[in-house]
Amino acid sequence: DVVMTQSELSLAVALGQSASITCRSSRSLVHDSGNTYLSWFQQRPGQSPRRLIYKVSVRDFGVPDRFSGSGSGTDFTLKISRVEAEDVGIYYCMQGTHWPPGFIFGQGTKLEIK
């Protein structure tokens, strides 16, 4: 089975600084189609998850350009530039390339303000 690992379980960043959250897959996430189905979700306290990024680096409509995704194969990064108070929450990566076993999420990275 595919295992998604987010090495930082928590991250404290000062307002206005940048944050990088990493996600590693136990298998390459390149699909037979040539696409890589790696997404990032934000879950603010008390809210449902919200998708920010899909296919590694494509931002969802309405997501600030402070959020960017990068990576390839097995290693991916979500970068948040100029962190704001509203960015506090837990960030999850998710793979959709390998099916079965279905969508697999990373453990989540909790972003806090320092």
Added chain:
Amino acid sequence: EVQLVESGGGLVQPGGSLRLSCAASGFTFSIHKMHWVRQAPGKGLMWVSRIDLDGSHTSYVGSVQGRFTISRDNANSMLYLQMNSLRVEDTGVYYCTRDTDYWDVDYWGQGTQVTVSS
């Protein structure tokens, strides 16, 4: 506006049953696969089940296989999760999510709480 509204959660004893519902609106329900995702208390996200467009193909995570059944009613834009033989470890918030047709999900409901406890 896409909306997914879950209901049907509650407190149930181990071994009991619950049926979750998800009312979809703001999009053409019948052309999207749908999923259920669970979040145990203080824990991360776990995919539970998927159903294809007409309900003919379904899939489940191993821990619920044989106990949970996903279904849909396209005429009424409804998604369901029948949960039988519930265990304490099934406790959590259950979210209904929409498939994008690109091995991904985009919209999520607000979730419904399921608590399995004696």
